[in-house]
Amino acid sequence: MLNLLRSEWYKLLRNRSFWLLLSLLFVSAASYVLLNYFDDPNDGGALSGTTGLDMLTAALGGNNYIIKIGLSVLAGFYISGEYATGTIKRAVASGYSRAMYITAKMIVFIFGSMLAALVFPVVNLALGAMLFGLGEIQGVSETGFILKSFALTLAFAAAFGAVTGAIATLLTDSGKTIGFAFVFYFFADGLYVMAGRHLPFIKTLYEHSIFNLINHYADPKMSAARFAESLYVPALVAIAFAAVAVAVFIRKEIK
Amino acid sequence: MNEFVLRTHQLTKQYKSQTALDRVDLSIRQGTIYGFIGQNGAGKSTLMKLVTGLAFPTSGTVELFGSTGSAELVKARKRMGVSIENPALYPLLTASENLEAHRLQQGIPGRETVKRTLELVGLSGTGRKKARNFSLGMKQRLALGVALLGSPEFLILDEPTNGLDPMGVVEMRDLLTKLNREMGITILISSHILSELHLLATHYGIIHKGKLLEQLTSRELQEKCRQFIHIKVDRPERAAAVIERELSTTAFEVTNDGSIRLFAYLDRPATVSAALVGEGLALEQFMPMGEDLESYFTSRIGGGEHA
Numbered sequence: 040m041l042n043l044l045r046s047e048w049y050k051l052l053r054n055r056s057f058w059l060l061l062s063l064l065f066v067s068a069a070s071y072v073l074l075n076y077f078d079d080p081n082d083g084g085a086l087s088g089t090t091g092l093d094m095l096t097a098a099l100g101g102n103n104y105i106i107k108i109g110l111s112v113l114a115g116f117y118i119s120g121e122y123a124t125g126t127i128k129r130a131v132a133s134g135y136s137r138a139m140y141i142t143a144k145m146i147v148f149i150f151g152s153m154l155a156a157l158v159f160p161v162v163n164l165a166l167g168a169m170l171f172g173l174g175e176i177q178g179v180s181e182t183g184f185i186l187k188s189f190a191l192t193l194a195f196a197a198a199f200g201a202v203t204g205a206i207a208t209l210l211t212d213s214g215k216t217i218g219f220a221f222v223f224y225f226f227a228d229g230l231y232v233m234a235g236r237h238l239p240f241i242k243t244l245y246e247h248s249i250f251n252l253i254n255h256y257a258d259p260k261m262s263a264a265r266f267a268e269s270l271y272v273p274a275l276v277a278i279a280f281a282a283v284a285v286a287v288f289i290r291k292e293i294k
Numbered sequence: 295m296n297e298f299v300l301r302t303h304q305l306t307k308q309y310k311s312q313t314a315l316d317r318v319d320l321s322i323r324q325g326t327i328y329g330f331i332g333q334n335g336a337g338k339s340t341l342m343k344l345v346t347g348l349a350f351p352t353s354g355t356v357e358l359f360g361s362t363g364s365a366e367l368v369k370a371r372k373r374m375g376v377s378i379e380n381p382a383l384y385p386l387l388t389a390s391e392n393l394e395a396h397r398l399q400q401g402i403p404g405r406e407t408v409k410r411t412l413e414l415v416g417l418s419g420t421g422r423k424k425a426r427n428f429s430l431g432m433k434q435r436l437a438l439g440v441a442l443l444g445s446p447e448f449l450i451l452d453e454p455t456n457g458l459d460p461m462g463v464v465e466m467r468d469l470l471t472k473l474n475r476e477m478g479i480t481i482l483i484s485s486h487i488l489s490e491l492h493l494l495a496t497h498y499g500i501i502h503k504g505k506l507l508e509q510l511t512s513r514e515l516q517e518k519c520r521q522f523i524h525i526k527v528d529r530p531e532r533a534a535a536v537i538e539r540e541l542s543t544t545a546f547e548v549t550n551d552g553s554i555r556l557f558a559y560l561d562r563p564a565t566v567s568a569a570l571v572g573e574g575l576a577l578e579q580f581m582p583m584g585e586d587l588e589s590y591f592t593s594r595i596g597g598g599e600h601a
Contacts, residue, residue: 046399053395055386125382129440132346133399134372136365293348 043135043143051151056116060109060155068098068162076170090174092181092259094167098160099188099257105159106196106253110152110203111220117148118207119216128293141288145204145281152200153193160192179259191256191269198249198273199224201280208284208291228254249273298357299324299448299480300345305354307340307504314340316504317354322482322497324447327474329495330484331591337504338484339379342450345482346376359448372400375441378452381433382440385426389417389436392425393443400444407443415439416465430457434466442473449473451483455490463487467494492587502595519585522546523563525554525570526579533575540569553579
């Protein structure tokens with residue numbers, strides 16, 4: 040297993056989409072902070088009302104989309120790309136069980152997703168704090184908020200990474216994976232809400248799903264119960280969808 | 295030690311209504327080069343996919359190094375190197391990075407293995423060039439390098455000479471011969487270039503429409519590729535009668551175009567020509583000929599179709 044993880048990690052570090060995604064997120068985050076810094080309507084220096092924590096809160100709101108879009112593209116190229124190049128054939132015939140191979144791939148992909156998801160909030164917080172100062176949120180511990188934010192970012196990235204990874208394993212084609220994941224993520228909320236109007240259990244399901252929880256994870260005053268739920272639900276989703284990917288892959292014929 | 299590297303027992307693969315492989319019993323002995331011959335869609339790649347675990351059999355079994363259970367087969371595949379259909383490479387990685395990714399996956403110690411393999415397949419000078427910019431021949435060589443990296447005992451190569459220039463074909467043949475003779479690697483190879491396969495293989499399997507028609511050694515093939523005297527005369531019926539009466543043999547056949555294939559008197563052609571000319575027949579063509587792998591294959595699958 041360790042060999043598979045090392046090999047997958049080696050490939051991820053040489054994946055152009057991964058570095059492009061990280062670079063884009065870094066540049067976007069830095070630009071966002073700098074635009075805020077120079078966005079003074081009186082043309083006279085930095086805004087005084089914005090702080091590093093404000094930038095972090097804003098970044099977490101935007102990260103919702105980054106996690107969904109960015110990871111879809113990464114999954115398309117990192118997982119489905121193996122089918123397009125045919126390298127998946129070599130991997131399957133390499134003397135490791137299919138379950139072991141896809142588990143290693145999913146672990147590395149989820150880990151890469153978590154790294155990518157951290158870039159936007161971390162750069163926003165770090166650069167924001169350097170330019171505006173860290174700031175404070177009334178009634179909330181700054182360190183606690185920062186740690187909670189990063190923990191939730193990692194949890195949601197893992198969950199969406201696993202869902203996207205399972206989609207990529209199922210569809211096998213980069214274009215289809217990216218397209219389907221985009222459409223699915225953008226319409227998931229609407230579909231849930233619409234179905235929830237007629238079926239109450241769907242409404243309850245949606246309220247506790249990663250699709251709804253991620254919309255509220257930037258709330259600095261999140262209750263302890265909500266925080267716990269926002270941690271364990273994504274963790275369970277990540278495990279469940281990694282298992283789905285394994286179940287799909289061990290039955291799949293490689294063409 | 296197991297005498298057979300690979301054996302399949304009644305191996306069948308059905309895709310909906312189409313039977314891609316039909317009860318195939320194939321055996322490959324250790325140390326041989328097994329040339330797998332068949333038309334496009336005959337079932338060559340399907341069999342290779344079943345052996346390598348890319349697809350699952352509808353019925354029948356695969357026995358690799360004596361192992362048949364699914365977990366044992368997975369383990370046995372560690373002793374195998376594979377290149378099926380197109381060369382499977384990471385296009386944005388260099389030759390060395392492609393090999394390194396595979397080396398890490400297989401847990402092969404020592405980075406120098408990568409360097410040695412690059413030298414072995416003649417790609418040590420490719421430097422930072424990405425695999426996507428390689429010619430098809432270079433890709434084929436790199437795919438072979440990847441397959442060789444784990445020092446496999448059994449190589450499965452699907453059309454490894456595709457895209458190679460004539461020099462490349464010769465180099466590939468020499469390399470495979472060397473791997474077989476010096477390192478004792480058993481090779482299952484499919485190729486459309488039957489003349490090339492003829493120079494390489496020690497054993498053959500002919501597959502047609504999913505059925506394994508025949509397995510034979512190169513010696514058996516030589517015996518079956520019958521030599522004959524090709525005779526073209528103005529009156530073939532008269533010539534046939536002369537051969538029967540004067541030469542006392544029925545070992546001949548008259549083909550559709552009126553020429554005669556005489557399978558006897560191969561060492562005494564002058565006797566044959568003298569008998570025919572003595573009866574007043576005009577010899578238009580008279581020469582020794584023989585079937586090669588291509589014509590044998592064509593006749594075996596029923597003629598008129600090509601590999």
